[in-house]
Amino acid sequence: MSGRGKKIPVIGGGSAGGFPSAHTAKRFYRDAKVSIIEKEEKTLVPCGIPYIFGTLSSIDEDLFKVDYEKYGIELMAGEKVDEIKRGEKKVRTEKGREIGYDKLVLATGSRSIMPPIENSDLENVFIIEKDYEHTKRVLDGLRGKKKIVLVGGGFVGVELGDELRKREYDVTVVEVLPHCLQLVFDDEFCELVENKLREIGVKLQTGRKIERMLGKKKVEGVELDDGTKMDADAVIITVGTKKNVELAKEAGLKVDDTFGVKVDEYQRTSDEDIFAVGDCAYKFSFFTKKPSSVMLASVASMEARIAGANLFKPVRKNIGVIGTCSTAIRDTAFGVAGLTEKAAKEEGIRYIVGNATIPDKHPPAMPGMTRIKMKFLFEEEEGEIIGAQLCGSHIVGELANMVTLAIENRMTIDEVATFPAATHPCITAPPAFYHLTQAAEDARMKIK
């Protein structure tokens, strides 16, 4: 169908969920009126926010800039939807505007919340929000400061640490778990991350909790749970996220308090005319089919391309969360696809590990050659690949994506081991020692 005469508004547009939903809807239903209702006037690229604090020369370089007209999408910026009137098939914005819909997509995302820490209302204690004006305030607030404490060693904390060092701030990351990125990688990869952070001068306090902020009006320091006191001119808190499900809840859609707006594998909510994608939407694991609390741009974007296509007829199905992500500290990238050992153990999945450390160019004398460390997990019984972790040069990002493809297709050890990877001296590992094949062969030898 062409979608002629149909109205398809998408709530939320500056994310990996909203825009691709609208884009896909317009691709599939080219005569429909597709619009994005976005509460912000200016929208930031969410993953780019840490880079505003170092690499990028201004906050405006991180604006999500799309030629909406070119894609045939109407953008209503600065309009916050405060009610979905399902009976009338309309949404209403705070400004009182009413917008009718035939099919509605919720891409309301998630938001950062300030965790309950004593004195966190002091000046120069910040959280990171996906919000232009707020981010500008944080950026301004750091001006002239020296010592910064980052609370949380997840992706945002690690990336902010790297970026703030580029501007020569004195940076300490405080992480309550034993390691940074502990929820993402197995310990030996966390340690590689931490080594790299230390190498660029980021101080780490892992296994430590912030007890309270110190200071009177402005923050002057933090106190840790072991009594350690550290000076700080500013504190940035990168822990605590909440799914934006209030709108859906108030409209009477089924919402799971932990996992978000209930959707089926076609991204349909409990109302067949309303779809939900991204952080706000319920997800399930590719491996176990259990609900998943992962919030990733990769998953949001996949769900968007499913929802956008399915609006008037289900054609695409969600395969569940494989859970691939990557980050970089300077020239070193880190990637993970699928399950870690930790995750596999938690799920009671028996696995075989294959390791390999492989040059990213060949012969190894090629200038700029660095080695990539890989760890692969295969399910023991069927030999299917279920996960990988990687550390090395920037091609790690796409290697992690390759593994995701292999996982999605449930490739076995022997299939991965005989993968005919193209290789070239300047840009890849050698044919005789290619990453995927070598890690698979290493695992293969452990089959009894």
Add this chain to the structure above:
Amino acid sequence: MSGRGKKIPVIGGGSAGGFPSAHTAKRFYRDAKVSIIEKEEKTLVPCGIPYIFGTLSSIDEDLFKVDYEKYGIELMAGEKVDEIKRGEKKVRTEKGREIGYDKLVLATGSRSIMPPIENSDLENVFIIEKDYEHTKRVLDGLRGKKKIVLVGGGFVGVELGDELRKREYDVTVVEVLPHCLQLVFDDEFCELVENKLREIGVKLQTGRKIERMLGKKKVEGVELDDGTKMDADAVIITVGTKKNVELAKEAGLKVDDTFGVKVDEYQRTSDEDIFAVGDCAYKFSFFTKKPSSVMLASVASMEARIAGANLFKPVRKNIGVIGTCSTAIRDTAFGVAGLTEKAAKEEGIRYIVGNATIPDKHPPAMPGMTRIKMKFLFEEEEGEIIGAQLCGSHIVGELANMVTLAIENRMTIDEVATFPAATHPCITAPPAFYHLTQAAEDARMKIK
């Protein structure tokens, strides 16, 4: 089985076929006596040879260096096998040495041949051979020269052109077909290659044949088929390859004159105790099952890992040649996986094309961002992905490999379009505009 008491020699070891065959054999049959019989004393990394002429600081940096002992493989270097005595299950070398086998692997490869061009016996007319001493002679022969004509605009010609320019030679590539890399890419990608070559100062004479070499004792120039004469201090010929199948033929194995030593999908020759892999071995297309004349390290390496595992029991199967390869000219890489439009047309395969040009970092303001151009082919009926061509930064190498994985798993347009690629500002495209998904969506819109 452990392979105890079994002898497994591999003939040919400095290639993408020989070493991985031995390595895999040793992995699968750890108590077997695995050896490599290699005719050269010093073996070069074949794909690295062009880089000896520019990037690498000496020929020795391109030596294939492996700690054979660590892998439990015995290396017999400088031993050329001149007979396989199948009755006695022995091979004999030129030096008269006899080596028994239980299972034998032929990885005899291919060699360059001088095409029949008038006066090609003049001094300073060279071919490129996978041979240390020969390559050294070419390298020495170019010393002090200025003008070099490269005959052939395939991978080796293009890469040599790039490398020789790094040492400031005056370089002209003469290619008989209308474009460089014409047999590998569709025309618009060939043109990107040619633009890049011109940009770095390589002169091109495409659609032109060398009529004869000019000069008396030493080469002084070349004459083209249109009568054009060009000065040259040296000529390097990079066309003409022959499979090394003589040994197999003399031993009475079935050999196809065009496509090499006949093997089944387990890499077994017509003698069940002899396996063949790599350039010397018969291959078939993944797509059409027809014989394939492709000679690629990626394919050799895959076949090696199949043969090595299958020696005493077939466990791995050859899926056929997908045909992925990549190259780079300075910072720009070019990759192809599967079928081009040209190839699909020749085979009468109906297809849909999807195009996308996508940043390799995001937001686009990230320093060093370049755009990657992709072209995808999907088979029209089932919507399965059958090919891709890419041009852009060095991650193109792994993107081509990702496409190979997608092809191998016969993924459909909708599966590729909803692929949950992990993305990161420093190292990948944005989630809303990822290479694979966008090229797939573009194609998706062309389905009637």
